[in-house]
Amino acid sequence: MRLLVTGGAGFIGSHYVRSLLAGAYPGHDGTRLTVLDSLTYSGTLTSLPPAHPRLTFVRGDIRDRELLLDLLPGHDAVVHFAAESHVDRSIAGSTPFVTTNVVGTHTLLECCRRRGVERFVHISTDEVYGSVEDGSWTEASPLEANSPYGASKAASDLLVRAFHRTYGMWTTVTRCSNNYGPHQFPEKIIPLFVTRLLDGRKAPLYGDGLHVREWLHVDDHCRAVQLVLESGRAGRTYNVGGGTELTNRALTERVLAELGVGWDRVERVADRPGHDRRYSLDGTRIREELGFAPRVDFARGLADTVRWYRDHRDWWEPLAHRAAALDAPVG
Known part of the structure; x- marks a missing residue:
């Protein structure tokens, strides 16, 4: 099997690549991977295995139609992680989110259709649903995104659905809750708080700290993506939750x-x-x-994640400087 992984130098995509190449998913010992990544500020080759014989890296943009048409032949499936994903940056400037997440996804879908790629797994987010006061969203819940980031992902989700319904493409969508784990760019809340505290600085907590998020370890998320790729039903959307709901204040207490x-x-x-x-x-x-269920207990996962950042300053420190140099706020 040959897979094209977009955004494979980012946090979740690189974990998926490392896991597959390390034998975490049975039956894929011979699977070859092509990672397509434009290496924007949050992507880094230091998250990928160096010189692996089954891994090919291509630096490029999912909006580049000619590149995709040349690259896609011979690939059996696309796992589409590539996205602009930070809400704060989407508020400061929404254009890259629309062009990458909407136009980029459409370009990728159209090129996959033209080249006859058999399967297309689109990685989305719970943010497309907006905010829920009580209960939990099902896959049938309306899309009521409130940020430019969430709206751009909702639009891309609908394009994926449309290409299945209109053209008969085998597509699926996964919508995950907040991810955490090693190799996460230090602008998201857990690595931001950890790295700032390790540097002797303060952790910035928004508002009253009572916003609630559901947490999912990146390893559990990637297992779910692999299950959907192998056994999901065409045209289906799958919610992937972690089961641990915490206010941002409670999360801060645990990090402290x-x-x-x-x-x-x-x-x-x-x-x-x-x-x-x-x-x-x-x-x-x-x-x-x-048959999916999260395996990584949040307390253990958080402890392991904090330990990883403590032990890998050489990985995150250059990225933290890169984030600090950008104009948009982080957090």
Whole structure:
């Protein structure tokens, strides 16, 4: 089998690549991977295995139609991680989110259709649903995204659905809750807090800290993606939740405890515009149809993640400087 992985130098995509090449997914010992990544600010080759015989890296943009038409022949499936994904940056400037997430996904779909790629797995997010006060979203819940990032992902989800319904392409969509784990770019809340605290700085907590998120370890997410690629039903959307809901304040408490520091190391900052209050996914479909359940306990996963950042300053420090140099806020 030959897979094209877009965004494979980013946080989730690179974990998927490393896992597959390390034998984490049975039956793929001979699978070859092509990673297509434009290496924007959050992508880095240091997240990929160096010089692996079954891995080919191509630097390029999913909006480049001619590149895709040349690259896709011979690939059996596309796993589409590539996206602009940071909400704060989408608020500061939405254009890259629309061009990459919407135009880029459309270009990729059209080129896959023309080249006869057999399977297309699109990686999305719970943010397409907006905010839920009570209960959990099912895959049938309306898409009511509130940020430019969420809206761009909702649009790309609908394009994927349309290419299945209109052209008969084998496509699926996965919508995951907040991911965490090693190799995450230090602008997202857990690595941002950990790296700042390790540097003796303060962790910035938005508003009252009572916004609720559901947490999923990146390894569990990638297992779910592989299950959907192998056994998912064409045209289906699958929610992938982690099952651990925490307020941002409770998450902060856990990070502080892991690092042995107190609340004096936290600073309150003005809330994000249009900040969604709560996310929660109903994972019944992927559990009943594909047998998926998260394996990584959040307490263990968080401890392992904090330890990884403590031990890999050489990986994250240059990226933290890169993030700090950008104009948009982070957090």
